[in-house]
Amino acid sequence: MIKNFFEINNVTFAIGGKDRVNDVNIKIEQEGDIICILGPSGIGKTTILRTIAGLEKINKGQIILKNKIISSKQIHVEPEKRNIALSFQENSLFPHYTIDKNIHLGLKKKQLSNKNIDSKEIIKILNLQDVLNKYPHQISAGESQRASLARSLISQPDLLLLDEPLSNVDQSFKEDIQVSLKQILKNNKITTIVVTHDSYEAFYLGSKCALILDNEVKQYDDPYNVYHFPNSIQVVNFLNRGILIPAKVTGGDSLENEDLGIIKGKFIKHYPTGSNVQLLLQPEDLEHDDDSNLKLEVVDRKFRGTNFIYTLRTPSNKLIPVAVHTHHWEQHEVNEKFGIKRPIQLEHIVCF
Amino acid sequence: MSKNFNFWFLSSFLISLIVIIPILTVFSSFFENTSNYFDILKKTFLFEYTFNSLILLISVLTFTFLIGTGSAYLVSFYQFPLSNFFKWALILSFAVPPYIYAYSLTAFFENYGTAFTILKNLFGEANYNKHIPKFDGMLGSILSLSFSLFGYVYILTRASFLYQSQNLIDLGKNLGFSNFKSFYSVILPSARPAIVAGLSLVAMETLAEFGAVDFFSINTLTTGIYNSWIAFDDLAFANQLSFFLLLFIFALFLLENLSRKKAKYHFNSRGGFKQKKKLKLSNNKSFFAFLFCFLIFFLSFLFPLGQMLYWTIKFPENLIGLNASTLFFNTLYLVILSSSILIIFSLISNYGNRVSKNKILNILSTLSISGYAIPGVILAIAFITFIVWIDENMIQSIGFLSVKKIFIGSIFGLVIVYFIRFYSLAFNGIKSGYEKINIYVDESAYLLGYSKRKTFMNIHVPFLRNSLLFVSILVSLEIIRELPIALILRPFNFETFATTAYISASEDLLEAAAVPSLFLIVIAAIFIMITSKYILRDTND
Numbered sequence: 022m023i024k025n026f027f028e029i030n031n032v033t034f035a036i037g038g039k040d041r042v043n044d045v046n047i048k049i050e051q052e053g054d055i056i057c058i059l060g061p062s063g064i065g066k067t068t069i070l071r072t073i074a075g076l077e078k079i080n081k082g083q084i085i086l087k088n089k090i091i092s093s094k095q096i097h098v099e100p101e102k103r104n105i106a107l108s109f110q111e112n113s114l115f116p117h118y119t120i121d122k123n124i125h126l127g128l129k130k131k132q133l134s135n136k137n138i139d140s141k142e143i144i145k146i147l148n149l150q151d152v153l154n155k156y157p158h159q160i161s162a163g164e165s166q167r168a169s170l171a172r173s174l175i176s177q178p179d180l181l182l183l184d185e186p187l188s189n190v191d192q193s194f195k196e197d198i199q200v201s202l203k204q205i206l207k208n209n210k211i212t213t214i215v216v217t218h219d220s221y222e223a224f225y226l227g228s229k230c231a232l233i234l235d236n237e238v239k240q241y242d243d244p245y246n247v248y249h250f251p252n253s254i255q256v257v258n259f260l261n262r263g264i265l266i267p268a269k270v271t272g273g274d275s276l277e278n279e280d281l282g283i284i285k286g287k288f289i290k291h292y293p294t295g296s297n298v299q300l301l302l303q304p305e306d307l308e309h310d311d312d313s314n315l316k317l318e319v320v321d322r323k324f325r326g327t328n329f330i331y332t333l334r335t336p337s338n339k340l341i342p343v344a345v346h347t348h349h350w351e352q353h354e355v356n357e358k359f360g361i362k363r364p365i366q367l368e369h370i371v372c373f
Numbered sequence: 374m375s376k377n378f379n380f381w382f383l384s385s386f387l388i389s390l391i392v393i394i395p396i397l398t399v400f401s402s403f404f405e406n407t408s409n410y411f412d413i414l415k416k417t418f419l420f421e422y423t424f425n426s427l428i429l430l431i432s433v434l435t436f437t438f439l440i441g442t443g444s445a446y447l448v449s450f451y452q453f454p455l456s457n458f459f460k461w462a463l464i465l466s467f468a469v470p471p472y473i474y475a476y477s478l479t480a481f482f483e484n485y486g487t488a489f490t491i492l493k494n495l496f497g498e499a500n501y502n503k504h505i506p507k508f509d510g511m512l513g514s515i516l517s518l519s520f521s522l523f524g525y526v527y528i529l530t531r532a533s534f535l536y537q538s539q540n541l542i543d544l545g546k547n548l549g550f551s552n553f554k555s556f557y558s559v560i561l562p563s564a565r566p567a568i569v570a571g572l573s574l575v576a577m578e579t580l581a582e583f584g585a586v587d588f589f590s591i592n593t594l595t596t597g598i599y600n601s602w603i604a605f606d607d608l609a610f611a612n613q614l615s616f617f618l619l620l621f622i623f624a625l626f627l628l629e630n631l632s633r634k635k636a637k638y639h640f641n642s643r644g645g646f647k648q649k650k651k652l653k654l655s656n657n658k659s660f661f662a663f664l665f666c667f668l669i670f671f672l673s674f675l676f677p678l679g680q681m682l683y684w685t686i687k688f689p690e691n692l693i694g695l696n697a698s699t700l701f702f703n704t705l706y707l708v709i710l711s712s713s714i715l716i717i718f719s720l721i722s723n724y725g726n727r728v729s730k731n732k733i734l735n736i737l738s739t740l741s742i743s744g745y746a747i748p749g750v751i752l753a754i755a756f757i758t759f760i761v762w763i764d765e766n767m768i769q770s771i772g773f774l775s776v777k778k779i780f781i782g783s784i785f786g787l788v789i790v791y792f793i794r795f796y797s798l799a800f801n802g803i804k805s806g807y808e809k810i811n812i813y814v815d816e817s818a819y820l821l822g823y824s825k826r827k828t829f830m831n832i833h834v835p836f837l838r839n840s841l842l843f844v845s846i847l848v849s850l851e852i853i854r855e856l857p858i859a860l861i862l863r864p865f866n867f868e869t870f871a872t873t874a875y876i877s878a879s880e881d882l883l884e885a886a887a888v889p890s891l892f893l894i895v896i897a898a899i900f901i902m903i904t905s906k907y908i909l910r911d912t913n914d
Contacts, residue, residue: 076816100819107820113813117836126821169817176821 024088026052026212027180032082032092034068041065045082045238047231053210055203057227059220059247061259064233066216067110070182073214074107075100086180106178110185112165114157120168121153127175138209143171146201148194162189167198174205181206181213187222199225220260224248232256250289251301254373263303265373266339270296276370280335281315286367298372304330304344310362311351317341317361319353333359381825385725385734388718391789392741392796395755398762399615399747418592422614426580426593426621429514433579434572436519441526442568444669446556449534452651453659459666460531461905466524466673468897470854472584472875473890474517477677478508479588480684480883487680510589517585520673522578526571533567534560552652569628576625580618581748583857588878594618599750599857608758615751622747678894684887691888695873700889704869704896707859708849710784711791712799716845718792719799720837723807724829727815742797749794753861756790757781787862794858795848802847806840807833843907850900853893870896 027049034042042065049056058066071077073084075091075098083093086105091098106127114123125140144150147167152160160168166189173181186202187195203226206213217223223230224244231241234255240247251257257265268276268284270292275285278300292298309331317333320340328344331353335341343361353359447453448460469477481487484502492501508516545555561568586593594614602611654662685692726738760780768776780786810833818828834841856871863872870889877885 071816074816074820076819100816101822101824105820107816109813109817111813112811113817115814115817115832115836116810172817172821 025050025085026054026087028083028085029073030083030085032072032079032084034065034072034077035080036065036068036071036077041068041236042233043237045069045231047238047241049212049214049229052212053207054229055206055213055215055227056229056231057215057217057223057244058231058233059217059223059259060233062218065236066218066233067184069233070107070184070214070216073180074105074182075103076107104179105182106173106176106180107182108166108170108173108184108186110166110188112157112162113169114165114172116157119154119156120149120160120164123157124149124153124168124171124175127172127177138175138177138205140171140175143174143205146205147171147198163191163194166190170202174211177209177211179212181211183213183215185217186215188217188219202226220248232259234259249303249369250371254299257301257373262342263301263306264339264341265299265301266335266341268298268300268372270294270298270372276300276372280317280337280339281361281365282363284365284367284370286370288370288372290372292372301371301373302341304342306367307341307343307365308362309343309345310360313360313362315361315363316358319355319357319359321355322353331359333361379729379825381721381725382729382731382734383725385722385729386737388722388725388796389734389737389741392793393737394759395747395752395793396619396740398755398759399612399619399751418597422592422594422597425511425591426595426618428511429518429582429586429591429593430576430579432511432515433518433522434576436515437523437526437575438568438572440519440669441523441571442530442561442564444523444666445527445531445534446560447662447666449531450560450652451662452653453662453666455663456651456666459670462670462674463527463666464524464905465670465898465901466520467850468894468901469521469674469677470584470856470871470893471514471517471521471582472588472856472878473681473894474521474677475513475585475588476874476878476883476886476890477680478513478517480680480887481676482506482508487683511591513589514582514586514591517589518579518582520669522575523669523673525574525578526568529567529571529574530564533564573625573628577622580622580625581750583748583750584875594621595748595750598748598754602754608754608761611754612758615748615754618751619747674898678891678898681887681891681894684884685891688884688887691885694885695888697888697892700868700870700873701892703867704853704871707784707787707791707869708852711788711795711852712845712848714788714792715795715799715848716803716841719796719803719844720834720841722800723803724833727807727812728825738800742800747794749790749855749857750861752790752794753858756786756793756862760786782862782864784864784867787859787864790858790862791852791855794855795851798851799844799848802844803837803840806837806844810836839907843904846900846904850897853897853900 025048029045029047032045033040034045047056058069060066068077072079072092078097079092080094083090083096085091086103090096091103114120115126118126124144128140144153147170149164149167149171152164152168157165157168166186170183170186173183187198190198199222205211213226215223215226217226224247227244229241230244230247232239232247234253239256240252242250242252247256248260248262251260254265257263266278266280268278270276271283272294274287275283276298277283284300317335319331320334321332323330323332324347325344326347328346329352331343331345333341333343343359444459444463448456448463479486482505484505486505488505489501492505493499545559550558580593581595582593583595583599587596587599594617598611598614598618601607601614653659722738726734760777764775764777768774780789814832815828818832819825823831853869854871856875859869859872860875863869868876870893873889874886874893877883877889
């Protein structure tokens, strides 16, 4: 019986003799799950994918696919013998073959698989019909990336690895592809690991996200938890969707900040009364209220389509982000005062 | 055994090792004792050899710089009658090796030579000989080498001009520069790496030159090496002289390598590349530009071709007497055998380097591609030294029969030395094709289930077929023209066009040298024409 479909057990990922990410433990329980690896550029995300694909070796730990060790210090199954596909961020199409031939080369591995993906459908979803007879040098970077993705999908691997799969795709087209891609992967039960530095892409595609910071996996959790319950200050800073302000725990469900006063909510972790903490405030946490007597100065306003993100300065010179729906009738200019609804009630309290 | 030491690694390692043996041989024999010839030479000729080599080098560099960059500038930036024709016609000069140019110069200007005949036909009998200038000795060598080698400077400089940003030229105009000032202060400095690369190649060829300087009896380091071996049978001293010459060449090789790196940067920086608008020259200027290019084309190609053709027609008995078909098949045999081996091994070695990613192998291949910088004479002698050493110290000492005959004076030995000599040409040519294949292509192939062998055969070889064709023609061209290695190592009674021409010329039978020379020029010119598109690399120009 398969315990976990895929496992990375205590692996240190290295390239060129230099350790990049240490002691990684990631498990994918079910076939067909999609997980995302998120982290800043140059942290070693691609190294992880290359190692899983068998293009790099490991000296510590083991990688297991379908109950079989594919990488360890002693064992290294060659890339061509793993049924794993990797779609590279860079152009990896065979330059002397047309796009059509390139994509259908993926079919060669099909016999290893019991899945049934229709290549015509993939080509249509990825909008590649018009470039099938062209050569790689005749198409755009985004088209190359989609063709490479199509080739990987058509090969119907046990494990699909996608390295920044949509980084070169036009913004207007990106969301449609994300939706279709997720559908194909789910319908065909293709287990996938997506590497990206785009947190929204990761949150949409992945049922779980691994955040890699400071040479280690800082958090491996579902996207909601990663966003709302980051487990370290580094994760907060990486996601860049909130700030930390000093506060003092005043009870089992409250704390106090010198600028905002009493803040109530449910602690996700217990802190003794009287302890000093750093409270995470995300843009959605505070509510706007023009009639409130808690007024802060507007220092910046960013239009983000569905909402504005106001940056407010507190009397102790902290900058706090607050999201307001764009249909709110009164807009506030820089240097104006901005009211915060009281009492402040948070869904959950995350402190460090 | 670790999986890193696979077939590809071992093959590349072995190939690189074979190629660097002559360099090691020359280096090691530097410390050997030599005969008295060394003392005689040290006291008398060594200074002359070095002085002559230097004079030849400086003059050829100056001359090739002037005609190479001048013609490249004109065809790259201006429109004038036949400018598009000259663009590729100027590279035909490669079809004429320096020694054949030397025969043509002598044939034309010697007493009662072609110039004399022309004057006699035009103005009647008279003693014109004393009025006809004599281009022999050092001057003849300089001219022969310059007109045969300026192509290196022309090709590289022109490619550099081609990729020069129009913005840079517009900037010069915006600053109010005249055409000459733009050329001098904007265009020329930014083409400097390419010019230096071209001149370094010219310098290496000049120092390695044997046929022309030998014909004009100019004693250079290269002829010194040949003579110390042939006339005094002193291999050790030949090797010591070789070591001395190699020092010169390595300095140049280093310079060329450094500037090529810069040139590569230059070539890659295509951002903002705009097709340059060629200026249409006014009547007078147009005529001078035409005249300049025509003179170079005429002197470098038409003149030797015409001279050889004239003599072939004038003395048809030489054509009949020459066993042209045997020479043709001998040359073809050597070309096909050598270039096939070169292509196959360079391809394997390139792929081995690519997949092994091994530092030792990398250093070894960098060293091994220096073979092209080593004169053929040195290579041939180093090869003989090595075989003799192996034979005497290893094979015969353990009771086996001598193997010298297998390697020395045999096609086998000749092909091995050709392999060493032209390995860098083939290796680099294939490498530049390989540079166009992203490493992710290989990795994608592995992930699609292709083994290393299958990736090589199904992905790389088909993609590289144009590069392979180009490289094999380039290598063939070199082998057809090559002289000293063939002279030293060929089997008894095995002649090529090059060796037949040399032997006739050295016996003062220049008329007889004309026929094989003509064949050689024509075959080489055909090869150049086939590859001109690749050599010029500008289909959109």
